[in-house]
Amino acid sequence: MHQALVPTIIHGPSLRQRLAARGFDSVTLLVLPAAIFSLCLFVYPFAFGLVLSFEPKSGGWLANYERFFADSFLYETIAKTLWLAVPVTLLNLVLAVPVAFRVRLMRHQRLLTTILVLPITLGTVLVAEGLLNYLGPQGWLNRTLMTFGLISQPLKLVHNYWGVFASLVITGFPFTFLLTLSYVTGIDPALEQAAATLGASASQRFRHIYLPLLMPGFAITFCLSFVQAFSVFPSAVLLGAPAGPTRVISIAAYQAAFEEYDYSMASAIAMIMGFVQLAIVVGVLASRGLFYRGPASGAKG
Amino acid sequence: MTIALSQFDEVRLDHVSRDFGALNALRDINLTIRRREFIALLGPSGCGKSTTLNCIAGLLPVTGGAIWLDKSRVDTLRPEERGFGMVFQNYALFPHLNVRQNIGFGLKMRGTPKAEMERKVDEALRLVRLQGQENKLPGQLSGGQQQRVAIARAIVIEPPLVLMDEPLSNLDAKLRLEMRAEIRRIHNELGATTIYVTHDQDEALSLADRIVVLRDGVIRQVGTPKELYEAPAHLDVADFMGFRNKLKGRVLSHENGRAVIDVEGAKVSGIAREKLAVGAPAFAAIRPDDLVAGEPGPNALAVTVDTIEYRGREFVGTARSAGGLDFVFRSHLAVEPGAAIHLRAGDERILVFAEPA
Numbered sequence: 001m002h003q004a005l006v007p008t009i010i011h012g013p014s015l016r017q018r019l020a021a022r023g024f025d026s027v028t029l030l031v032l033p034a035a036i037f038s039l040c041l042f043v044y045p046f047a048f049g050l051v052l053s054f055e056p057k058s059g060g061w062l063a064n065y066e067r068f069f070a071d072s073f074l075y076e077t078i079a080k081t082l083w084l085a086v087p088v089t090l091l092n093l094v095l096a097v098p099v100a101f102r103v104r105l106m107r108h109q110r111l112l113t114t115i116l117v118l119p120i121t122l123g124t125v126l127v128a129e130g131l132l133n134y135l136g137p138q139g140w141l142n143r144t145l146m147t148f149g150l151i152s153q154p155l156k157l158v159h160n161y162w163g164v165f166a167s168l169v170i171t172g173f174p175f176t177f178l179l180t181l182s183y184v185t186g187i188d189p190a191l192e193q194a195a196a197t198l199g200a201s202a203s204q205r206f207r208h209i210y211l212p213l214l215m216p217g218f219a220i221t222f223c224l225s226f227v228q229a230f231s232v233f234p235s236a237v238l239l240g241a242p243a244g245p246t247r248v249i250s251i252a253a254y255q256a257a258f259e260e261y262d263y264s265m266a267s268a269i270a271m272i273m274g275f276v277q278l279a280i281v282v283g284v285l286a287s288r289g290l291f292y293r294g295p296a297s298g299a300k301g
Numbered sequence: 302m303t304i305a306l307s308q309f310d311e312v313r314l315d316h317v318s319r320d321f322g323a324l325n326a327l328r329d330i331n332l333t334i335r336r337r338e339f340i341a342l343l344g345p346s347g348c349g350k351s352t353t354l355n356c357i358a359g360l361l362p363v364t365g366g367a368i369w370l371d372k373s374r375v376d377t378l379r380p381e382e383r384g385f386g387m388v389f390q391n392y393a394l395f396p397h398l399n400v401r402q403n404i405g406f407g408l409k410m411r412g413t414p415k416a417e418m419e420r421k422v423d424e425a426l427r428l429v430r431l432q433g434q435e436n437k438l439p440g441q442l443s444g445g446q447q448q449r450v451a452i453a454r455a456i457v458i459e460p461p462l463v464l465m466d467e468p469l470s471n472l473d474a475k476l477r478l479e480m481r482a483e484i485r486r487i488h489n490e491l492g493a494t495t496i497y498v499t500h501d502q503d504e505a506l507s508l509a510d511r512i513v514v515l516r517d518g519v520i521r522q523v524g525t526p527k528e529l530y531e532a533p534a535h536l537d538v539a540d541f542m543g544f545r546n547k548l549k550g551r552v553l554s555h556e557n558g559r560a561v562i563d564v565e566g567a568k569v570s571g572i573a574r575e576k577l578a579v580g581a582p583a584f585a586a587i588r589p590d591d592l593v594a595g596e597p598g599p600n601a602l603a604v605t606v607d608t609i610e611y612r613g614r615e616f617v618g619t620a621r622s623a624g625g626l627d628f629v630f631r632s633h634l635a636v637e638p639g640a641a642i643h644l645r646a647g648d649e650r651i652l653v654f655a656e657p658a
C-alpha cells in the first residue's frame with residue numbers, strides 16, 4: 001500500500017542536460033553566425049566552383065583537368081608558383097627567427113613591431129609600385145651602385161623572378177615575423193637558463209631546447225605564410241614577367257576566366273591550386289607529429 | 302657511489318653588488334661558503350636573495366665585486382662555463398624530453414660517454430627515488446616528482462655548488478614538508494655544497510647549516526639556525542625568526558646588556574640586542590609562545606582580545622592595546638573575544654632593538 005506513496009523517478013536526465021553534457025547548450029548558438037558566414041562565403045562558392053570545374057565547355061567531365069595537365073603552358077605554372085612561394089616562405093622564416101629572438105629581449109618591442117608590420121598595411125600593390133621605382137634600371141639602388149662604381153650596367157631586378165621574390169619577401173615578412181615572435185616568446189626563458197647552467201652553449205641551447213619546442217609553431221607559420229605567397233598575383237604581374245618565369249597559377253586562372261571567358265576552366269585551375277596548397281599544408285602539418293607538441297613552459301607551475 | 306663531489310675548499314663572494322639602473326639590488330655582499338655546507342639565503346621578497354643566486358649562477362652579471370671558487374674567478378664566466386647546478390622555482394624541466402633525457406642533459410652537453418652517462422643517471426634516479434619513471438615526460442609527473450627530476454638534473458653533473466631558488470614554493474603544504482626532508486636526505490647522502498633561497502624561516506632553520514638574512518640587498522646577519530633563532534641581531538631578523546610582537550616604546554635605561562623601555566606607560570625590560578640611546582625609540586620583540594595571559598605586574602600590558610583561533614594543542618589569539626599596539630599570543634585556555642586581559646613575558650624572553658634605519 002504505502003509503496004504507492006513513494007515517487008518513482010524513472011526518466012533520466014532531460015534532453016537539455018544530455019546535450020549540455022556533450023558540450024551543446026544555448027551558448028553553442030553563438031557559433032551560428034560564423035557557421036552561416038563560412039557556409040555562404042566559403043563552402044558554397046567552393047562547392048559551386050568544384051561542380052563548375054566538372055562542366056567544361058566541351059569534352060567529358062574531366063576535360064578541363066585533362067587540358068591542364070596536357071598543356072605545359074598550364075601545368076608548368078604549378079612548378080613556377082612553388083619555385084616562388086617555397087623559397088620566399090623559407091627565407092622569411094629564416095630571417096624572422098633571429099629577429100624574433102632579439103626582439104624578445106627588447107623593451108621597446110611595440111615600436112619595432114609597428115615598424116615591421118607597416119608593409120602589411122601598405123598592401124601588395126603599393127609595395128610593388130615602390131619596388132618598380134626603387135629597383136628599376138633608373139631606380140635609387142642601381143644609380144647608387146653605379147655612382148660608387150660597384151657595377152657598370154644596371155642590375156635587372158624588376159620584370160623578372162627577383163622582382164616578385166623581393167616583393168613577396170617584403171610583404172610576407174611582417175606576417176611571418178609576428179607569428180614567429182609569438183611562438184618564441186611563448187617559451188619559458190627559464191628553460192634556456194636551465195640549459196645554460198647545465199653546460200649548454202648558445203648554439204646547443206638553440207638546437208636542443210628552442211628548436212624542438214618551436215618546430216610545431218614553425219610548421220604552422222610556414223603553412224600560413226606559404227598559402228599567402230602561393231596565391232601571389234599583383235606583384236607577379238607588376239614586378240614579374242607574367243608571360244615567362246613568373247607566370248604563376250593565379251595568372252593562368254585569371255586568363256582562363258577573363259581572357260578566354262571559360263569560367264569552368266578557371267574553376268578547374270582554382271581547384272588544382274587549392275589542392276596543391278592543401279597537399280603542402282597537410283604534409284607540413286603531419287610532420288609536426290614528429291615533434292613534442294605540449295605546452296612549452298617548464299611545469300604546471 | 303658514482304656521483305662524486307668536485308674537490309674545492311670554498312666559494313667566496315667578495316664585495317659583490319648588482320644594480321638595476323638606479324636601484325641597488327645587492328650592495329657589498331661578502332660571504333664565504335665552505336665545501337659541503339648548506340647555506341640558506343633568507344629574506345622577504347625583493348630583498349635580493351634570488352638576485353644573489355642568479356649572480357652566482359651567471360644568469361645575471363654582477364656590477365661590482367667578484368666571485369671566487371678557491372683561487373679562480375668565476376663571475377666573468379658564462380653560466381655554461383661555471384658548471385653550477387641550479388634548481389629553478391618552476392623547475393624549468395625540458396617539456397619535450399623524458400625524465401631520463403632531462404637528467405642526462407647536462408652530461409650529454411659535456412660529451413660524457415654513453416655508458417658512464419647511463420650509470421650516473423641511474424644513480425641520480427635512485428638518489429631521488431624516481432626509478433620506473435624514466436620514460437615519462439615532465440607533464441605526466443606530479444609536482445613533487447618534477448621537483449625530484451629538477452634536483453637530480455642539477456646534481457648529476459657533479460657541480461661544486463648546487464643552487465636552489467625557492468624550490469618548494471610551488472608545492473602544497475604536506476608535500477613541502479616531505480620534499481624538505483628529501484632535500485635534507487639527499488644533502489646528507491651526497492654532501493653537495495648548496496645555496497638555498499627561501500622566504501620561509503622554517504625551511505631555512507630546518508635545512509641550513511648557516512642562514513644568511515638579507516634585506517634591501519644587504520646582509521643583515523649570518524649565523525647558524527640556533528644563533529639566529531636565539532639571538533637575532535636586528536629587528537627585521539627577529540621578525541623573520543618568529544618575533545611577531547614588536548612593541549614600540551622609548552628607552553628608559555640601558556646598562557649591562559639589559560634595557561628598560563616605556564611601552565604605553567608600562568615598563569618593559571628585556572635583553573638589549575643593539576646599541577640604545579636613552580630617550581630614543583626602541584622595540585621590544587616577543588614571540589607569541591612567550592606571551593602569556595596573566596596578572597597585572599612587571600612586563601605586563603593591558604589588552605583587549607580580538608580573535609581566538611583553535612589550533613588543536615592550544616589557542617592562538619590576537620589582541621590590541623588601548624594605544625593601538627597589536628599582539629599575537631598563545632594560550633592553553635580559551636579566552637573570549639572582547640575580554641580584557643593582561644599579557645606578559647619574562648625578562649629573558651624579551652629582546653630590545655633600536656628602531657631600524
